[in-house]
Amino acid sequence: MTDNSIISAHPASDKLDPKASSPNNTLSYADCVTQLRSLINDNSMSGLQILVVLICFTLNMLDGMDVVLMSFAAPSLADDWSIPATALGLVFSAALVGMTVGCLFIAPYADVIGRRKMIMLALFMIAGGMLFSGIANSVTELALARVYTGLGVGALLASMAAMTSEFANEKRRNLCVTFLQAGFPLGAIITGFVAADIIPTLGWRPMFIGAGIITGLMLPVVYFYLPESLEFLLKKQPKNALSAMNRTFARMGSAGLEALPKQPQDAHQKQSVKALFGERTFSTCMLWTGVFLGFFTLYFVISWIPKIAVDAGLPLDKAIYAGTAYNVGSIFGSIFLGWISAKYGLQRMIMLFFFAAAVVLILFGNISMGVGAILFSSLLIGITVNGGFNGFWPTAARLYPTEMRTTGIGWALGAGRAGAVLGPFIGGYLLDSGVGLSVTFIVFAVPLVGAGIAANLIRSKDFN
Template structure:
């Protein structure tokens, strides 16, 4: 691997803080939408009298859009630039999310959730690639983790909106709240330049060439590991967090109490990211990732067997802490596996394939809940899936700590 030299005069570089905030706010609104919809789903299911199967489909459709958006936005970012796709993906999300607040039928809402997913899915791998390539080698690891930490802030905002807005104002207002601030983030990003590494590429690959490169000799093992990693992480994360508020109501808690308890659980996400930011530089990306996934699996199993309010909150906190730490390491581990010419493609297609797990999990979990399957079995499935992901990365994954980017 070798460094790409960039003349300071060639690119006017904004402050690292501005790059991180402008990129991170997009992740914040992505997170806010994804997590807020899990709360909206509870209210929507009661108001529109939806069965768990339909609710599961609504939860999955945004993930279908995210799968397609991740893959193609990543490839397009390698062809036309990170900055261009950086802007377009967030614009699509903002419009579709705002219009969702005006939906009058399940069919219309499904379409808008799909379009929202296209923007959400595309924004995440592109913003991660942008921040990585705009950072120095000595700081890139923690800067990527700090970028992902905005996801935790979005989760907290979503929990606060759900607790204070949805019960009193209604679910439509929640969608409108998502759309308005996202438009401001587009304004912040207008002045950001293309990344130095991308600007200095001697050749821009076509969509077909960039995809083929990620599965070429020397790259296929990395792609196989990251695709598997993203599938297991998405299955567990979206299966757990999409249904967590609903699962609390199934355990006998009221809507307000369910939202309040999930809000408490969400508080552990920021410490999870901060811990990961320190460990990825001390232990390395791979070791941090494997341990965080394994502990997430144990916490999930514990939640499935929990019966009291105290143990539910305890294991919910542990799920949030370890799972979000694992996610931070997942993004960093994945984006560093690929060369600059195909980095966004490799990241995007890994994330896109992973969304299949995110689509399956809410639907399957909804079906299992509807079939009255016990919580130990449902959370036992999450445990098994996460365990597979930890073993694959631990056995076949390649460490990138201390290595220069290609």
């Protein structure tokens, strides 16, 4: 049960404590922020706070479905339309372009309009893009649909990470944000099993249409059950902010505000990318460097593990299991990192995960393995690579204050996307050049070491 004493003033009042208020008996903004953070950070997670995390986790599962579905549909699509690999490559790249633009230029507006509204806008875009994909009749139409879908996907993650961070208490914040990231590989796994049953019999279109419908069904869930961030409402004070905050306080089992405090002078100041630097310049650069290097190896692994498993001697069906093992490892690694980082420190654990991942990658590429060993190695790669990488999102959420949090997360995602583009391309070049798995995996182990060092260099004193 939440401790109401944090925001209770007098025996006759259940409002926020006005002991530090101004002469007009209105709680000052600074005092209100302090007590709000104390309410969130110092108490057990209420049912509403847990619900917020679970809704965001579910949304990230849908993200996993929407992003990977194209890869499962590609063989059937190629047969239906008789299109070459280059055309499929255009479609794959279209989604990535949309995601990058969404991260850089749409996600930051959540710091203006609110996390909840941005999540709903992103869901609307993703649902529409998936439905449009399902009825597309040309490569051009499908590519446009994937760009549009990618815009929504890129806008969604930053808001979900910010929302989860702002509703989780201090003890569970790292765990909650990394648990959120575990939804993506789980959605990918479920989508793979469903696609394996549906696409061979019904074709690829029903999968996209079904995904669009499922995504659209989350809109009323978000509208009715997901509250707006309390810190956002307090800082920006949009219309009906007081009643919205008090409804959320009530759902958390806590008292409410009698009146909103006077806004700080910078409340409506537009936050530009420049705001991410200043006193946080070094930490922001280290965050972007870590995300870029992490994406570089992460997307190589995601793109090439099944093919590498085949080249290592596994039959195709077993090689597909290697991809599944990787995603299962991603789930456990993300959750384990969030749990253990509360005790040993987030930056340090990201570094150790990446160092371990570098060792596993080198062993994977240099030791001849049987089926069981390859599957186990794929599991370990998922635990260490994806687990370590997902530690960047609670790091970004802690690094930036409320008014620039989604801008910070979105630009970290967008800045790192270049690594996501380069990784699979360079991996394919190395594999085709004949240098062999040994050299290729050593090359991709090096960026993980760099990403770990960059993560550890992010300064905790810059955390908000």
